[in-house]
Amino acid sequence: MNSDLRTISELNDIFKYADDTTLLVSEHTDVDLNSEFNHIKQWAATNGLIINSNKTKEVVFRQSRVSCFHLPAAIDDIEQVDCCKLLGIMFRNNCKMDSHVQYILS
Numbered sequence: 349m350n351s352d353l354r355t356i357s358e359l360n361d362i363f364k365y366a367d368d369t370t371l372l373v374s375e376h377t378d379v380d381l382n383s384e385f386n387h388i389k390q391w392a393a394t395n396g397l398i399i400n401s402n403k404t405k406e407v408v409f410r411q412s413r414v415s416c417f418h419l420p421a422a423i424d425d426i427e428q429v430d431c432c433k434l435l436g437i438m439f440r441n442n443c444k445m446d447s448h449v450q451y452i453l454s
Contacts, residue, residue, distance in 0.1 A: 355379070356387050365435060381406075385423055401425050405432045407441050 353369070355362055357379035363370040371388060373381045392399050406428045408419055422428040431440045431447045438448035 353388070353391050355384055357384070360384055362388075368435075370434060381420075382423060385426075405429045407432050407439060409439075409441055409443060411443070 351364060353362060353364070355371070357377055359374055359377040360379060361372040363372065369388065371381075371384055373379075373384055389399055404426050406423055406426050407430070408428065419428075429441075431438055433439075433451075438445075438451045440447045
């Protein structure tokens, strides 16, 4: 079945698997993260779905070599984390795989 859930901007992406949805918003985009997230919340409400804000996380990916980095403000009611698990893979904000390796070894 093809879903009608899409991003507002063609520069941003949505990845869907079962009942999980992942929104990817680039630093250089024409529609910001808050607008895209509000669009998804509106779509969910229209379709009788509830977004569980306790399970919703925000990760800001960055290059570890960057010395001057300003973390953007978090989305209201959404926890901003350094690492999260997506489809069994641990993604870290600095794009290193050490958390995933530790997870697999444990």
